[in-house]
Amino acid sequence: MFCREFAEGRCHSCAHLAEPYPAQLETKQHSLQQLLEPFHPEVLLFPVASEEQGFRTKAKMVVSGSKDQPVLGILTDRTAVDLSACPLYPPSFAPAFALIKSFIQRAGLTPYQVEQKQGELKFVLLSQSQHSARFMLRFVLRSKNCLASIQKHLPWLQQQWPELEVCSVNVQPVHMAVLEGPEEVLLTLQDVLREELNDIPLYLTPQSFFQTNTAVAAALYATAKDWAEAIPGKRLWDLFCGIGGFGLHLARDNKWDLTGIEIAPKAIASATRSAAELALTGVTFQALDAAAFAKASTCAPDLLVVNPPRRGLGAALCQSVLALQPAWLMYSSCNPQSLASDLAMLSQDYQLSKVQLFDMFPHTDHAEVLTLLQRRPL
C-alpha cells in the first residue's frame, strides 16, 4: 500500500507499512506465540488477515490549521499532518472529509490550539456503516459557543451529503488529552447508524464503542459463534458487551440465555433494540459495571464472554471469575499484554484451549486476539 505521508516521513502511525503484509502477520503471530507460550495453548490457529487498505471505518481526526484552511489529521511535534487522503479509510471518506472542511469554513469553526488554549473545534469523528454506506459525524468542541453556527449551516451539509445520517456535537471543555466529554448534543432526527454484520443488526450511537475494522469484526464475531456451538450449557454472559456484537451473534439461534453487561447506557439501548429486532427470547442487557456485576453474582454462567478495554479484566474481575468458576471462558482482547497478565491469574484454574489472532489493526503492532479457556477438571 502506498502512502505519501508515510513515504515522506510525516506520519508514523503505520509503523510497519514498509514490510510486506504477509511478513507483518507472521511477525505478529510469532510475538503472540511467544507471549502466550507460558500458558501452553492447545491450538494456535492461523491469523485472520485484514484488507491492507480501506478497512478503517472509524476516523478520529485532530482539527488544526485555521477556520479558513482547516487540517484534519494528526499533530506531530506541533506540525499538522493532513490525513484526509489516508488509504486506511474506505474511498468514500476522502470526499466526506472535503465536505467537512468546507463546512468548517462556512460555519467559521476555529480549530482548537493546544498551546494557546484557544479555538473551539478539537476533533472530528466519522464512522460509516458498511451495510448502508451511511455516515455518523461528530464534532468535538471546547464549548457550545459554535453550536448555533453548526445548527445554522447543517442543512447545507446535509444537502451536499445525503449519506450523512447522524450528526452530533460532543462538548469536551477540559484541556487534556481526552477525546470526548460526557455531554452530547444530537443535531439530526436520527440518533443511530444501522450496521449489519453476518445478518445481525447493530446500532451504532455517538457515544458507544464500535470496532474500527468492520470486516475483521464480522469475522471475529462469526468465529466466536462457531467456537461456542460446541460448548454445552444454556447460561451465557457477555461482559463489556458494547452494542452487543458477541452476545447477539451467539444468542442468534436462541441456544443461549444471554445476559449482556456494559457500562454505557446508550450501548445497552442499542443492544436491546437489536435483540428485539431479532425476536430473541431469554436475552437481557443491563447498564452496569462488569466487575461489580460479577462480584455480586452467585450463580455462574456456563459460558462467560469478555471483551474488556485495553486495560484488560484486572485482578478484581479475575478473582470473581475464579470464584464463580464458569466452565468456559471466551476472552477477546485488543491488548495481548493485558490479556497475558489476566491469563497469569486465570490459568491456575483454566486451560487455554484455542487462540486466534484477528488483524484488526494492520501495519501496527496492535492485535485483537480471541481465546477460549476451559475450566480444569476439579
Ligand SMILES: C[S@@+](CC[C@H](N)C(=O)[O-])C[C@H]1O[C@@H](n2cnc3c(N)ncnc32)[C@H](O)[C@@H]1O
Ligand atoms: C473493547 S470494547 C468491546 C465492546 C463490544 N464487546 C464490541 O464487540 O463492540 C469494551 C467495552 O467495555 C465498556 N466498558 C468499559 N468499562 C466498563 C466497565 N467498568 N463495566 C462494563 N463495561 C465497561 C466500554 O464502554 C466498551 O463498550
